[in-house]
Amino acid sequence: MKFIADGMLGKLARWLRLAGHDVVYIGDSKMPPEQQDDALVKRAKLERRILLTSDLALHRRALKRGARSTFIKSADVVSQLVETSRRVGQRIEIVPENSRCPMCNGSLRAASRQDVGGLVPETVLKAQREFWQCVKCKKIYWHGKHWKTIIEMASRYNQIAR
Numbered sequence: 001m002k003f004i005a006d007g008m009l010g011k012l013a014r015w016l017r018l019a020g021h022d023v024v025y026i027g028d029s030k031m032p033p034e035q036q037d038d039a040l041v042k043r044a045k046l047e048r049r050i051l052l053t054s055d056l057a058l059h060r061r062a063l064k065r066g067a068r069s070t071f072i073k074s075a076d077v078v079s080q081l082v083e084t085s086r087r088v089g090q091r092i093e094i095v096p097e098n099s100r101c102p103m104c105n106g107s108l109r110a111a112s113r114q115d116v117g118g119l120v121p122e123t124v125l126k127a128q129r130e131f132w133q134c135v136k137c138k139k140i141y142w143h144g145k146h147w148k149t150i151i152e153m154a155s156r157y158n159q160i161a162r
């Protein structure tokens, strides 16, 4: 699924990327806030993305202009994921192997030790066998602390979503 998230939902945007969804986060752009609402609705329509917003007025405007929009009420990101999943009528699975880069929305591809040599700390290079690299921003990921956070998050989410 393709989404576009408003400036308040950066955390949700990153988690949806980790769940493998293509999410544009308007907060990543340097656009002044007063121009963001209009840009969100335009881009949602143009790229057929579901708008995720915590602003009820914006949600209503988007629907009026023919965009698909989902109003997010919760403040906690796990509840926001559950809300998103229910509103769009599709289960969101957090599978680390299917992740997109949480920082920039790029795709991740498997990388070998040789690929990442010199780019990650020596200790990490020795301890890890599998690496992933973002094709867009080149950031490297591995089964470290980051992975544990994903797995913990996924289990909290799965308990609520069930």
Ligand SMILES: [Zn+2]
Residues within 6 Å of the ligand: 101, 102, 103, 104, 105, 106, 134, 135, 136, 137, 138, 139
């Ligand atoms: Zn990236």
